[in-house]
Amino acid sequence: MTAAPGKDIEGRQRVVIEKLRPASDCGRFPVKRIVAERMTVEADVFTDGHDQIQAVVKYRTRAQRRWREVPMVPLGNDRWQGQFTVEEIDRYCYTVSAWVDPFLTWRSELTRRSGAADIRLALELGSQQVQQAAARARPVDARRLSHWAERLAGDGDLEARRALALDSDLLELMLRHADRSFASEYAPVQEVTVERERARYGAWYELFPRSFGGLRGAAEKLSYVSEMGFDVIYLPPIHPIGSSQRKGPNNALAAGPDDPGSPWAIGSPDGGHKSIHPELGTEADFDAFIATAARLDLEVALDIAFQCSPDHPYVREHPEWFSWRPDGTVQYAENPPKKYQDIYPFNFETDDWQALWRELLSVFLHWAERGVRIFRVDNPHTKPFPFWEWVIAEVRHRHPDTIFLAEAFTRPRVMHRLAKLGFSQSYTYFTWRNTKPELTDYALELAHTEGSEYFRPNLWPNTPDILSEYLQFGGRPAFITRLVLAATLSASYGIYGPAFELGESEPREPGSEEYLDSEKYQLREWDLERPESLRDLIARVNRIRRDNPALHLNRNLRFHEIDNEQLVCYSKATEDEDNVVLVVVNLDPHHRQGGWLTLSLNALGLTGDEPFQMHDQLGNLRLLWHGAHNYIDLDPGISPAHIFRLRRHLRTERDFAYYM
């Protein structure tokens, strides 16, 4: 009926460990870190009465058997903290263990004791404790401890013996050989997924190879992309495109004979998710594309969209993976009254779901074996959550350095669940956050709420699906504003080009977010050399990103007050405050805006006593400031943003030259 002491309960396990952080959903999911990052683990740790305790963080990779340990230190109010560094791309386990340490209690009481009899008795008791520790220790330490025990119990001068008892060498020995038989350990053990840096930090460029003549033509444009400073080149699906129900330009229901169709209508007699569209090139072309990219320090990201055109080989080979309607046709995607007859979704409730899962896994593995380690997953929120948790784990089991970006434009809880299940990054609502309160609230949510432990943002000003109203109406300044915001609010961001740098801003129709003559349905010719191209500005922004490690992080974002609703100001600093970046953006693409800024000086590592220089990396302006209150104005016609780097040390007459 109730628990039995000695059987279900060990009554001498007296230390309580509560509220271990970080933890996602009570330990159901791992949190996330990047290789070489520090894990700071905290917990409430305490025991009954006045006894002193020791606590450690235990950690290991999942494959290791032996735990490593780091001591925790009390922060006050029974909160303890310990830190370790995650060194490998792997999944680590961690927990907290703590125990009552009678020697620490005894030692602290000894300092406060008065009266010879009392001290003598205490020393005798202490000697016993040390002798017991000797029995637990290996020979070398055991001998040292026995020696200490003898000296404590000896009949030398009392105060001299007390001083001996308080010796830090003895303390260190005793801490090492503490009796941990009744140590408590926090359950369940927590996990942290450790990924490579690109999982958090990177600049992405999306491009349709077919507009450049396929993979070979696109490979020739990679230097253009690389010169702009991008890290990842992301390709929409490169597979054969179905011809049944193919869509024409601007999503027309009927395609003409030369219309190429949507790359997301995957599968034709030429093959499915593991094949390359013949119109894009050969497998050799693909390998060459990857190799060229690698030479230019670009990593290729592939789009994985788990859906089929009616012509996909799966439809014929695995009819059991689709839903069939009473009239004997396959259920296409629909959201009545809308119909997407060119797309057959998989039926994940099929009795044959296990085979379906294994086949979809093999798609990832196929491309991973060709060298792809970044996957941008299309609409993951329309496939079962258990599938993603499983498939991501399976891929990482074989290729631990694989990065997954979730194209989860969906409701907040769903986005977060996908992030918890293993996606390295996620698309966000940034695209629709334009005003100062919207941007501030959302960026703070991404950077500072519990979700920041597992949800890493990737901000996109535009995508082939989304030409935001802000870009439609704001002209060139709007493009620059959104670029700077994306590139500095988040460690990862991306643009869909060349539509972005060429300022493409015409929607298919008023009120639509679709591009007119979208590349999703037709080939486009882009004049990359147009003088108004933003390519140089983009290159500059990406250079600033590379030069400033503060911009490689997300959780260091701080906003600063500025008394104009069209101006936002925020900063990022590295932990050592060696690199501090302050960004000011004018959100109004049409008017010059000015305002008084109230800096949170301590967020910038400043005390307020010193002058400092703000060096605009975008326009090369240098401002000499002193204190929190400073005036800023920004003319969108010139530049809608400053990206300042803080120069803390200003030379004075003593240096015989101004500014570093």
Added chain:
Amino acid sequence: MTAAPGKDIEGRQRVVIEKLRPASDCGRFPVKRIVAERMTVEADVFTDGHDQIQAVVKYRTRAQRRWREVPMVPLGNDRWQGQFTVEEIDRYCYTVSAWVDPFLTWRSELTRRSGAADIRLALELGSQQVQQAAARARPVDARRLSHWAERLAGDGDLEARRALALDSDLLELMLRHADRSFASEYAPVQEVTVERERARYGAWYELFPRSFGGLRGAAEKLSYVSEMGFDVIYLPPIHPIGSSQRKGPNNALAAGPDDPGSPWAIGSPDGGHKSIHPELGTEADFDAFIATAARLDLEVALDIAFQCSPDHPYVREHPEWFSWRPDGTVQYAENPPKKYQDIYPFNFETDDWQALWRELLSVFLHWAERGVRIFRVDNPHTKPFPFWEWVIAEVRHRHPDTIFLAEAFTRPRVMHRLAKLGFSQSYTYFTWRNTKPELTDYALELAHTEGSEYFRPNLWPNTPDILSEYLQFGGRPAFITRLVLAATLSASYGIYGPAFELGESEPREPGSEEYLDSEKYQLREWDLERPESLRDLIARVNRIRRDNPALHLNRNLRFHEIDNEQLVCYSKATEDEDNVVLVVVNLDPHHRQGGWLTLSLNALGLTGDEPFQMHDQLGNLRLLWHGAHNYIDLDPGISPAHIFRLRRHLRTERDFAYYM
């Protein structure tokens, strides 16, 4: 290495259930409710894609095998809610179950379909679903469902069949017979401890029987206590007191031959924790005391202090339950340089801890069998946490209506842990919260943070250990202020009398919180009939508490702005807003204070359009207010507080008389 689909994973279990609330420490501990209260359970519930879902709260008592269910409703943003009522003093289990419901999805799509072919196909599919449900249903419903299936698939008019398909009777049948084979269920199952109302709401009075001639004399004073409107009469330990190391008046190290000693130095040759001190009376006197109390609607609370005087029979009979020092003496309580030689703590780390636990359990059971159902536990934070969880469960297993009050004047985490482990109530920091920000912050923390799910406060203006500085220096108004605050901020409160109502305010020495000539060490004579006694005022406050159910609750506390730092204003309302109490207290015992109040009208169930009457239950003043802004002033010489009851309906000329 990784999880296997079909074995470790059921891929068709597509609904996610997250963030179930209430939950204490991820379900490690039960939350708490009172019999007949409503449990409101919430969770994030969602699935992939656009399919519709159903969700239910499942609940049962621990002994029941069958779950009961209540449907959940969506609150928006994927948050769902369901409610049930806890009907018994018991421990209940609850969780959430949810599943994808294809019929709901189908039904919603059907309303949006156009085109005859499309609708016809959909009706055919719907008919199949209904037929499948028939196969799951018992005969009566199965027949009804089959009939529906036939009508849907029939060849009647299409729109007529669509209307049929949307019939609410069909919906109800289909919801009842949903396919739940792949339902998700939240794990772990959560628990809620359901106690009787006194666990949350009650007025306590502490009294030393020996100052009234023992149990018989004290029994004669019970009508005095009852007339003041108290619910619980709480006695310090009533056991034999040791004579070794006995303390004299004002904690003097040596006691005189007639000094009675501290009731917390438990145990003498006359017996221990299960005996009654011969100087207090016999077991029959005790039974009579309980019976008299019961006749006066007073319940007796006993003090359980698990520690021993050196003369306690346990020391002789169970030396293994104590710590022995190297000199062969028992380790007394100490916090060097302080020594408490009259107190031997148990050594809970003894190898014989299981026997010790069982013996201590038998102490509770001994008094429970004599009719005691409320225990005030002395210093629970100096005994191991696992012991409390076990012993409280064991006592409740036999006597489910037992209430435990933790005298846990200790650090916040420790107090909360004890509350989680099963203590019904706890002492608080109220005693040291005197200023407006202190009181506001602390009261809000008690009422509205996560802890309010398991931590129930009992506020004490004074105890035999604590005569606060505020009472020492504030005179009569300070006593009234603290009484009103305790009695209205918390559903449970208590005073140590007659010291309180007689305004005892002399400390043992300046800077001390100990009473001069404390009853802890000596007998006191109290003149209960002194004209300045607060007994009538206390009676009035307790009457107000009984008359106003809003004051029986804790989590309904709301503060209102008032522009004077010496004035606090707060309200409590029942859920139906039938009973609304507004309290205004002047914290300055020396000066009249006035200020403008800004009521949060919606917290009072007011719209702002109507006039309303504030009827002071303490002074019988009636104020006619309209809107949020009202002026209040309080002269501590007259009364430092108002306890208003809101009279919402004001009669007008249409009623032919003013005010109800």
